[in-house]
Amino acid sequence: MNRFVKLLNFELSRFMKIYLVLIALTIIVQVVGVIVTANSYMAEANKMIYEEGLSQAQFIQQYRSMSFLRFARSLWFMGPIAVCAAALLFYIFMIWYRDWFGKNTFIYRLLMLPTARINVYLAKAASIVLMVLGLVSVQLIILPLENSVLKWLVPIDFRSDMTVEQVVGWDYLSILIPQTFTEFILYYGAGFMAVSVLFTAILFERSFKWKGILLGIGFVAISGVIMLSPLLATVFMDHYYLYPLETLGLEVVLGLLVTAVSLWMGHYLLTKKITV
Structure with a gap:
């Protein structure tokens, strides 16, 4: 520490x-x-x-x-x-x-x-x-x-x-300055997730050079699709089966999953693919 x-x-x-x-x-x-x-x-x-x-x-x-x-x-x-x-x-x-x-x-x-x-x-x-x-x-x-x-x-x-x-x-000020602690966790948790995704995309580029650019873009795109999947479900399904609160819970779980994968992949690239 x-x-x-x-x-x-x-x-x-x-x-x-x-x-x-x-x-x-x-x-x-x-x-x-x-x-x-x-x-x-x-x-x-x-x-x-x-x-x-x-x-x-x-x-x-x-x-x-x-x-x-x-x-x-x-x-x-x-x-x-x-x-x-x-x-x-x-x-x-x-x-x-x-x-x-x-x-x-x-x-x-x-x-x-x-x-x-x-x-x-x-x-x-x-x-x-x-x-x-x-x-x-x-x-x-x-x-x-x-x-x-x-x-x-x-x-x-x-x-x-x-x-x-x-x-x-x-x-937009209600997003920058959340009104409740729950909103604070949601908004800034999403911000940390976005930072971790971009960091990992950068490490893909640093690890694999030109191929890494495509890998990084793909990682960002896949992360985006995962986070948007509940919204995409409403577009492609005739009936959406989740309530708003359940959708929010699903988004939180998906956000934690994307963040965890980003951190794990970033750690993997730093330790296994970037040598000194």
């Missing part, structure tokens, strides 16, 4: 500078965005009321009152989240390939450490999960700040106030 923790700390420290930039980008862009969005709304309100002669009630009826969701649907809010998601998706691949293509082929030094090779695999996977959770935590922390800035800039007569709980229960 101590060696695993050291490997995990090592992986986190290697990405920390970029990770801090992502956090700073999210905070700065979103705070600036809520200011710009609120000021833009009030500028439009002043123009329509004082120049076009609309009453306050007519303006609100035509343009609707300002709420946090207006900002949450804007590029100011979604843009940093998309950038962070893209950066971490790219890092899923870079976390392996930089060790192979670095100046000293660092992967061989990692695999020669006096610890089980699966710890290298798990440390890399855990670092991805922890960074995702860290970014989500930052988002959850700054939401009340952004909500307060919005209330400060927009008079109460022009806005519809929302609590942070209402905000995080909206659309």
Whole structure:
């Protein structure tokens, strides 16, 4: 366990500078965005009321009152989240390939450490999960700040106030910030499964080169078909025999199976097919 923790700390420290930039980008862009969005709304309100002669009630009826969701649907809010998601998706691949293509082929030094090779695999996977959770935590922390800035800039007569709980229960935010512990386990368990599948696909490529690309793509495709099999059953069968709760249970079992196979195959490739 101590060696695993050291490997995990090592992986986190290697990405920390970029990770801090992502956090700073999210905070700065979103705070600036809520200011710009609120000021833009009030500028439009002043123009329509004082120049076009609309009453306050007519303006609100035509343009609707300002709420946090207006900002949450804007590029100011979604843009940093998309950038962070893209950066971490790219890092899923870079976390392996930089060790192979670095100046000293660092992967061989990692695999020669006096610890089980699966710890290298798990440390890399855990670092991805922890960074995702860290970014989500930052988002959850700054939401009340952004909500307060919005209330400060927009008079109460022009806005519809929302609590942070209402905000995080909206659309894609309810996936990033689950409402219950069960949803948290399901959503982030699915995320860990996806990471493990991609890691194993990468190891197929590293183990078998060009043939490994096809093997990796095939592994990802088979994993996807397994997870989608309950949905595919509803398409090809005239009658679907499982209730929603039973379908959810089946998906959980299939997810655990795909994750277990991915971990086992990744361990096999690291120990049997990648030599140092």
